[in-house]
Amino acid sequence: MRSERPSDMSWRLLLVYGGDRGLHVLIYNLEVKEIPPPAYRLHVCNDQKEMEGMLLKMTVTLIVMPEEHAGLIERLSLFAPNIPIAIVVKEHSHQHARHWTSQGIAWVWPETNWERHLNLTLDAPLPETQLADSQEKVVSQTYDQPTILIAVAGAFDGAGSTHLSFALANYLAKQGDGKVAIWEAGRNPCFEFLAFNHNGVVNTKPRFEMDKVTYFKSTVDMDWVESYAEQFRYLIVDLGNINTSEHTSLFFRATIPVLVGSGSSWRQRELVQLCRKHIHKPQEKWRVVLPMASEDARDEIAETLAGRHVMSLPTCDPYQLSEEAEQVIERILNITTRKPAGFFGRFIKR
Template sequence: MVSNEPRRVIIGSQNTEFAAKLKKFVEQHEYKVSDIVVMAEHLIEAIEMSYINDEPIYALIITTDLSYKMNDKRLEFLSDCLLTIRSKHSEIKFAVLSNESEGHPFLSELVGIGIYNIFVKASANNSIDVRELIKSFEFPKEFAEVSKYREYNKDILWRKIDRGASELTLKSERVFPAPKIERQIEESVPRTDVQKTLSESQNNVKSKEEKKRPERELIIDDEMEDYRIPFPSIKEKIVVKDRIIGSVVIGITGVYSGVGVTHVSVAMASFLARQGNSVALVECNESSDFKYIELAHEGIKSDGIAVGTKNFKIDGVNYFKSDQYELDLISLLSSEYTYIILDLGFYDTTKFFEEFLRADIQIVVGSGIEWKQRHLERFLSITNEYEQQKRWNIVLPLTDSQVIADVKNNLKIGNVFKLPYQPDPFDEDIETDETIENILSTAKVLTNIKKVKPLIKLIIGGCVFLIVLLILILLLKS
């Protein structure tokens, strides 16, 4: 029995012009493009929703620009996404169009997880033959064709720990039905004839393998000049309604334990929430500080009380406690949060330092005290291989302008900020708010922030009061 189920394809590319052109070609060949995804974070969700709706996915066409978020390449994250999909849905066909050339670790990981349909951009003017791309679904490339990608240049900046791709943690209770095609075939065979059918299939395996599979006839569209389209170009970011697609992720780490990462994280989250933003603050360390924050907020002073909640809310900020040292970032990124702040704690003990490198805004908390500045120097020294370092924002609590100037000069770094004394990070503080706003401004992200500061409002109000007072005095004298 032949199924009439359409063969659904998802295209993942930030270059929407390329994706639209590719969609037009693909749908000429009895495929249906069910979705075009522009962010790697949304890829897994799109596939899961298709299976929930009983619409299994036949193939994925992915371009490596899907990994971009702002100016960051996150190819490691894209590799993890593809491994997760392949492990959960082995029936899906893959085709990856890569702007990375031979010798890149990303290509090596693709081969390692069994994705062989790799199409590498050979030159600036290179194009892709859509017929070859579609043909790879039915006749995938052999291992011998892509084994050359296993060797990679170890000088290319890659994972902090060379462990290869790893599956992402998906915390979902959804049950995904089996692909409809398989179910229809199974239902078309009577149960009493199953053994007979299997036996006949096994006896005919050899003869079937010897038969050449017929190629599908390509439907030619006279309006198309040919089947070659330019390789997708990289677009650094996608902007919709003056805001970068998806949540803005802020990663905050410290150069030693106890330097004040959680204090800075809470202060920043509280500030952003006061500006009307939807904020999630995630505990990405083993300190259990969020447990005690919740207890203090509830007025409970006993350390022995166990709190079973996984998250709680204070002053508009959603706090997510560390859950057995796992991070369900996919679900958070798929939500409606404007900002997601990652409290990573001490960089040397956090399991999620890679998420710090992927964050849109990266903040390093150090100390301005002279004998503790060595921790910051050491951190910058051992991380100097990361190209993101030039964008890091160094925050030094309880220091003065002279120390900031000295640190900038000694360490040759630009974005260094002093954080004033603030006993309670939940409270509004004019100087702290100004520092946070300066950090966000330096990072060049569009935010829902009130640009007129309270101090400026106070000055303007005072000036208006003085003018009115002078006018009254002049009127009385006259």
């Protein structure tokens, strides 16, 4: 016996259908005994953190969980506010079903044959208009080419990695070449306040949208980054201070590693020490960005760090980029690598 689903859930269940991607169903703390239909992709987990990670990594169609874990529903709404939930109960009755559907649950299934109910529920066809919308959504969020990972790190605290991350994200979003996301991976998170400042209300969700850019707060863990977020063309990781970041390895693995320093003479030492510290790493593709540095200061540091791409970034509003700032950002994102040169460059060629 299948319970009635709330009117506001009308066919929201089938967000993605068909193709080789299938319907992603998250099964929490339930044993799967039957073989699901070919179009289904069942993801079984018994750990809450693992489940939350899955909700961030993929487009989940439905969550199925036993009644004794229904206390997680409120927390799940933060990670997946629009994903229907089916509750599996040991004793099924009309009264029981009405109780749960009044709490916003889409389906209530008996424990004895919940898999049968799952198969019947997801076999229902989509209306043509919604199917077209769903297919368009899938196309807009998947790309044939790998996600481009851009890691932005500061040579010291307060260097400006977050400011530059915002500028890069808004520049890429303006180009319209694909979806853009930022993950704050530093030790001084600020996205929470950014969301509040932008919307005027407290945002407790781990992600939010602003100006065509998706922002992932520091509550999102490394597992999500490891998945390379296939629905985004560009993933920008704001590492904060590279010396204290827990995710420094992402800088060296990034397609575009960007190191933010300073053009001040008393700050050159930090850049040089960083290059020497990581002398065993290839550094030819590093982008060293010096906010507000003069051309003379840039030239001096470029000579010291011969073989690396060093550029000065003018003062800019990351949400209202000047033409000059956009030209520098274009160079940051599209530089042809050169071989190291000079005395210090010879050391990093090993």
